[in-house]
Amino acid sequence: MIDFSKELNAEQCAAATAGDGPLLVLAAAGTGKTRTLVHRVAYLIEQGVPATRILLLTFTNRAAREMTERAEKLIGADVGGIWSGTFHSICAKFLRRYGSFLGYKPSFTILDEDDQKKLMGQIIKEVVGKGVKDFVKKEFILKLISDAANREKDFKTLVEVQQSKVALDVEKVVKCGELYAARKKELGAMDFDDLLVNGLKLLRDVEGVRNELQERFLHVLVDEYQDTNSLQAQFTDILAAKHRNLMVVGDDFQCIYTWRGAQFENIMEFPNRWEGCRILKLERNYRSLAPILDVANVVMKDVSHQFEKTLRPFRTAQGLEPQLYHMWDGHAQAELILKLVEHLRGQGFCYKDIAILYRSHFTSIDIQLALTRARLPFRITSGVGVFEQLHVKDVLSFLRLLFNPHDEMSFFRLVGLLPGVGEASLRRYWVKLGRSFDPGNGMDRLSLGDLLSPKAKVGWEGMQKAFAAAPDHLAKGDDGKPIEDFVHYFYGDHLRRQFDEEDATGRLEDLAELQSQVASFQTGLKGFLEEVALMTNLDAQNRATLPADHLQLSTIHQAKGMEWPVVILPWLVDTIFPSARSVEDGNLDEERRLFYVAVTRAKDRLYLCVPRSKKTADGGMFPVEPSMFVREIPPELYNEHEVRSVTPAYERPKPYGDRWGGWGGGGSRNRPESGWRTTWRR
Secondary structure, eight states, X not given: OOOHHXXXXXXXXHHHTOOSSOEEEEEOTTSOHHHHHHHHXXXXXXXXXXXXXXXXXXXXXXXXXXXXXXXXXXXXXXXXXXXXXXXXXXXXXXXXXXXXXGTOOTTOEEOOHHHHHHHHHHHHHHHHXXXXXXXXXXXXXXXXXXXXXXXXXXXXXXXXXXXXXXXOOHHHHHHHHHHHHHHHHHHTEEOHHHHHHHHHHHHHHOHHHHHHHHHHOSEEEESSGGGOOHHHHHHHHHHTTTTOOEEEEEOXXXXXXXXXXXXXXXXXXXXXXXXXXXXXXXXXXXXXXXXXXXXXXXXXXXXXXXXXXXXXXXXXXXXXXXXXXXXXXXXXXXXXXXXXXXXXHHTTOOGGGEEEEESSGGGGHHHHHHHHHTTOOEEETTSOOGGGSHHHHHHHHHHHHHHOTTOHHHHHHHHTTSTTOOHHHHXXXXXXXXXXXXXXXXXXXXXXXXXXXXXXXXXXXHHHHHHHHHHHHHHTXXXXXXXXXXXXXXXXXXXXXXXXXXXXXXXXXXXXXXXXHHXXXXXXXXXXXXXHHHHXXXXXXXXXXXXXXXXXXXXXXXXXXXOEEEEEEOOOBTBBTTBHHHHHTTOHHHHHHHHHHHHTTEEEEXXXXXXXXEEOTTSOEEEOOBOHHHHTSOGGGSEEEEEOOOSOGXXXXXXXXXXXXXXXXXXXXXXXXXXXXXXXXX
């Protein structure tokens, strides 16, 4: 028998050994929710509940495996019969057994992402015919289909909403969606979204199946409940309706995925949906030192519409207060990060102990450039470096042609973006142009235009405008202007036709940042392209030989559920974090939760970086305000530093005013550390 009172703290023990009935366990960051769920499973089995009558729902197969393996170590093989897995995998099991009620054979096929793209590609060709290249991408339609399924929305309505933002043929897109559904049925196949939709349909519409499954599962446990969408919440509510033993574990403070379908209301309204629901809180944090938790608690203090929680540290070490750095701009921030890494290494930390977490991928360009130049080993969670992204490669091809008329790869990539231009056409054009194309030469542009089909000429009209204007921009030193023209005349519309609004907007933000980098690059556009070529080669070499000890770069969304001894948060300024788009869309609360998640990834050290200015598209600078989340932190909770800038006074942005002071002022004592000078303020 397990002595749960010794294995767990009082809060965890109360949750793990709770009696029957609905239970909401609010597990704040780093408070041992997995440990609590594992012991809950062990407790139920010790109490005589057969493992086969316990259902554990998670969001990753890895989480399900980890929990069952840990439970098995606690109580042995008795746990072997437990039903555990993701919502999708559990629905798949149900549908293998009972799918015949919905017209599916037990051997139905589950389409993976590649299968879906292949099927949709075939359908688009059938619906559109020869105009496939000019039609919206298959990924665009598949995402709309997925959104409609997970949000329980009408597909045609979502398509019509998109039409108000980007030109598309509603009738043909809807036809593609209808054929996709019909073909899946003909093939006896389901995609991942169908598993949820049909799993819920089984419970809703087939009374015999619903009664059998409700009787089977005496206890239903759900992990990361704050991330559930409408389908998943309904699924668990129906399954647990008979015995009412539904235990959900989550943290409303960490609900950061509403943009992909998670419903904040699911966890907030759970006690109202389940009469007699008890609420237990896990607040003792085993991850972070007290100074970091003090900041996390302040971030969420007095937020409306929340379950109030206060993180309490288990670790008793004093710890270093979070360090807040002001610096001139993104370049100075990147240099500071290099110095911080060097400093931390000198204090005994490994590269792998350090994570650099950012709000948006495009804000990491300066940092990736600096790390690559310094040849420091790093890995990006997404696996894609800034210059490996398809839209960045497209723009780089445009820029490279300005300097190298013989760049066949760039010519193929760029002209291949035009409507109706395929591989055979590209080869024919290249040969007829004499295997050379100088976009700054009017005759070359005219020659290429004459070769193009009428359909391709429509796109070429915008592209050639950008090419025609580029030489004059470069002669004046406006090195970022060609990118602006390319996006304005051609590529912006191209992205909006290929991707949904959110994806296209994110890519355009990347390109705006790329433009500002080019505009302010000391050796001009040509020097920038040479640097990128060198860095791309170094990146490829580094990936092939990346040591186990390396820095981690990640968006905060991708970092959820992870932890590091040291976390560095760059670009803590308004319009970036919180993002301007989120503020405009009324999603400030979710931005706050995202900041809370970022802070609570840190175990021992937390570094907050606040640049005072940001580059503009023309290479200039404009002042930015410290993030509202930073401004809300009481000064006594952090050490404040100003990194001395070598930027001339006439180039500096205006000071912020009272609390934040003017540039370079307010310091009480100076001292060098690890090769850079800062001013310390308390």
